[in-house]
Amino acid sequence: MKYNQLWADVHLELSRLLKEELPAEPPRPEKDRVVFFQRLAMLYVRYIQIFRQLEKVYDQVVHPQKRQLIRVILNSVIGRVLELKNEMVEKEFSEYHYMDDVLHDLKLKPADLEIPIPRYFISERSKELQQRKMMLTDILKMVGDPESPEPLKAKDMSQEEALKIIQVAERARQGRLRAKLNEESRKMNRMYRTKDSGTADLESASVCIQKVWRGYIQRKRAKIARDEEMIFLGMAMDPKYKLPLPAEIIAQAIEASLRIKQEEYEDDYQKSVVAVTNKIRDVEGDDISKTMKDQIQQWFIECRDATGSFPDYPDVEDGGSALIFAEKDPQQVKYTLRQNSDLLHIFFYSSLQEEKQSGLKMLPSAFLTDLEVGNKTFVDFWKTRNESRNYNQRHEVELIQEEKRKDIEAEIRLQKKKGSKSGKKKKKEKDLTSDRTLESLCQELVENGLLKQAHNVRLQDYLGDYSYLGTTLRQNDIEPMPSLSDVRQVLSLYAILPLGSQLVHEKAPLIKAILLAGPAGVGKKMLVHAICQETGANLFDLSPLNTAGKYPGKSGLAMMLHMVFKVARLLQPSVIWIEDTEKMFYKKVPKEEKELDPKRLKKDLPKSLKLIKGEDRVLIIGTTKDPSSADIKSLCKMYSKIILIPRPDYGSRYILWKQLIKKQGGEVTRALDLSSLAKISDGYTPGHMVQVIQSTVTKRRILQQANRPLTAAEFVAPLAKIDPVFQEEEEALKNWYAKTPLGKKRIKAATGKEEEEVPAKGKDAKKKKGKK
Structure with a gap:
């Protein structure tokens, strides 16, 4: 019941947020950028609090049908957080934001801003991940781990070398033995020299012992008193709380049993869904089909009477026969089919033009509608539902029946539409390995060191404190360096959340490639492996030094990229890592690296990047410690997000x-x-x-x-x-980042030049090109 109450509290706050975001009358555009950003930041922080609470609820609730709804709302909240983050970046021209004042207003701690990583990313795919891990382990055993050190081999040794080693060892042994004997003889001599002490000597010895003992006891008491005082003041933890308490152990056991129940109840629910669906299809399928057929015939007759001719059957993309059952007359349906796409285009174009002219407005959201529907479902159905008879929180059959009737109606509509012309066929990518199995492709990639096992590190292992002076520095026109905590938070948003959820990846702002730039040792490689561990992603290594000499020639390069991206899609989520990515975009290749041909992926990899779509949970992550040696234009074109990682504060x-x-x-x-x-x-x-x-x-x-x-x-x-890492190296990184697209925008905003030049089109563009 605790988590049901927590769920209700979450929806109360969500209802308030939705009222603010979807008011009856559209809000006026905001002309003050600072005020607009404050509103965005406030929404962002409040959605994170909802996200944190919903993640707890979803992890502990066992009712399968409740979990379905909570999952939908949770994904929508994650998507909305990512949308707000994207909007804050566009309005503040920075990947890092400092919201000390917002935390103060909402009476929150910096820890409350931490982005939680939903546990279902791993828990609900545990079997799949275990099978994949076993497959990779078996392949590594067969081919040998490319990263494992070579086994130590016996070195051939001459007789003279062997004798020298034996002599050194023997002389050392004799020296140790001689030193031991000398120490024993000195002890014996001291014993013989000791004479019988008098009464005065015994008294002074006893006083000396008492002094030492009393001093020891008093220091021990003082230490105990000092520790107790620190515990009382709250500056130290009581030792009894360092060990898990019985209540904590019981709570952990209950949580583990709840997860077992979740799996058990979910299996029962899925079996019930299959049984109910088959029953409805067998018993009610013919009646539903007959009723639907009569309604469609009646609709065609009404259309002919109203318009003088039979209309075309609605396309599946426009809604199919669902349009026929909507509450519209035939003339309205015909008009909707013709004008739907044009009206949407005009609406969005006019809204964007309006925003440019009048001020700052919130961008359209792909998740607010889902949030509104999910919140309404909870309020209308689950909030007031009497569950006194369902104490064990098992699934409810009548809910399955209502849902599956709608699904069967949709299936019948598609059957009736079967045979009609479909839309334009999508151009498919040519498959160079259509005759090969997934296991054989994985084995080849492992053999060549392109598919690797991620190290067992978590994002929480990337330690760092919150940046407490960020807001103060920005108010004084000083751009602060981000803290390691900020880096951890940004990568949770840009990498882990989209890779972990298919729905979020498809509908949230799409990020295909991220660049991590920073000095050696700041944890760039660790972050790549942590992202893979948190999402269960596969790790592919396309670093210039790792691909050197492999798959030579143009055809070999095309085959390598095709195999990597094909397996990455089939086993998604996947991370493609490019270490020292600046080598791929060198301004001038150093003489010692010319044979390695580090720039061989420069043209073909961006082409493969363009083929990544919203449904492909594939992320390219580049790491660099020397970005200034690369052509900045090519580098920024490849990586849409550039994250600067500083030395720790x-x-x-x-x-x-x-x-x-x-x-x-x-x-x-x-x-x-x-x-x-x-x-x-x-x-x-x-x-x-x-x-x-x-x-x-x-x-x-x-x-x-x-x-x-x-x-x-x-x-x-x-x-x-x-x-x-000297100050000069950090300043060089900051100066380089100032030349990136986002860095330039930030400088323009700081100097008051916020309006960017509108790119020329048509004849003007040609004139400028000619002058250039």
């Missing part, structure tokens, strides 16, 4: 040191000054920190922690041996 560094040391097995105590460590590591990336921690927190050092806790000084020496 102080807050992110503090969290990284703390969590990475714990992950390595180290204990964070008062002796370890994390604040100072975070301060002196300014300019160092998470990759540098991992390297330092692994070299410092060794197995031996972990065993010594009980007597000698870790200190910040131990990490300074290995940190000093690594070159940080």
Whole structure:
């Protein structure tokens, strides 16, 4: 009942939002860009709160038919969040937004802005993902993992070399034995030199022992008192809460049992759907068909009487026979068929023209209608439904009957339309591997290192703190560098949510390619693998260095791209990763890389990118640490979204040191000054920190922690041996980003030149081209 109440609360807030977004009278255009963005930001944050609550509800509700409706509403909310994000980017000319004031107004914490990753992305595809993983594992066993290191082989050794090694080992053994004997002899000599102490010496010894013991006891009591005070002030956690409480263990067990129930109830529901459908088709199918036939004949007669001639049968694209049963007379139906597409075109064109002339308006939404219908279904049906007899939340047969009658009517309409002319046939892509099985294609891609298993990392492992000064800096005309938390949030929106949901990918703003630009060690590769893990996506590697020497020639290149994109579509969702993507768009290829031919994909890959449609959950992700070496025009044409990843700020560094040391097995105590460590590591990336921690927190050092806790000084020496990311390198990245399309728009907006030049058309364009 708790989650039913939570569902009702969500719809209450959703109803308020829909009233604001779909008012009775259209709102006036807003001329102030700042005010308009504030409205967008407020809607965005409120939809995220609904998204977070709905995800919890969907994860725990067991009623199959409720889950269907919740799933539809959840996907629509995700789609609306992506639409608002897209609109905020267009209005603020930045991929990153800072909404401290909105959080303050809504009394929310920065953690409430975190984008949740729906658990059903993985849980509802667990069997499929397990089979796919087993298939890849079997192929890797057959061909050998290309990324695994070569096995160690016995090295041929001469007799002299062998004797030298034996001599060194033997001399070391004798040295250790001699040192041990010397230590024992020194101890024996000290024992012989010790004389019988007098009474005074015994008294002074006892006083010394008492001092040491009392000092130890007092320090221990002071530490306990200090820890209790910190717990009382809320600045430290009570140790008893560090271990899972009995209530938490019970809650986890209940959640696990609910998921088992979900699977069981869903199986029963699907079996019932099949049984009910067959029953309705057998018992009521003939009556439905006969009634429909009589209605269609009557409609044709009425059309002839009204217009003087029999009309054409409505096309399936226009609604088919569904138009016949609509509440319209024959003349209206005929007019609708003729004018429908023209009116829609005129409506959208006029609305866009109106927006340009009068001010800023919200863009049309592909999800608001679905949200309105879903909310109405809940209010009209589920909100007031008496479920006292359905305590176990099993499916309801009468609901299946109502739904399937409509489906069977639709099937019969299609049967009656069968044989009529269909619309234009879509041009199909030529299949170069039509005679091959999917398994054989996968095996070949694995053998060539183009299809890989993603590393087991999650997006939550990409640690970073919230940017608390973003709004303040922008108000003072200073463009802040995004935090690692902002990067995590943007990739959740642009990559994980569309790849995880087919409906969202088809209807939300389509993103085909993302570029991650940043210094070495900031976690670009980790993010690619995390995206694959969170969505269950396959990972294809088309990096210039990985494809060098493979599938030579023009025909070989075409075959490689065809195979990769074919398998990526068949096993979607899929991620195609291009590491060091700047090499593909080099201004000038370095001499040492000419033999590798890094630019061989420059022309053909963008062509394959154009073939990706809304129904294809395939995403290209490029990573680069040196984007300035590439032709910026070609690079920006390939990647519609460019995400700049900075070196971590102080807050992110503090969290990284703390969590990475714990992950390595180290204990964070008062002796370890994390604040100072975070301060002196300014300019160092998470990759540098991992390297330092692994070299410092060794197995031996972990065993010594009980007597000698870790200190910040131990990490300074290995940190000093690594070159940080200097301010000049970060400034160079910022300057490069300012030359990208979105960066240029941001600069124009900052200088007050918000209006862009309208591109010339027709004769004017030819004149300009000629002058150029």
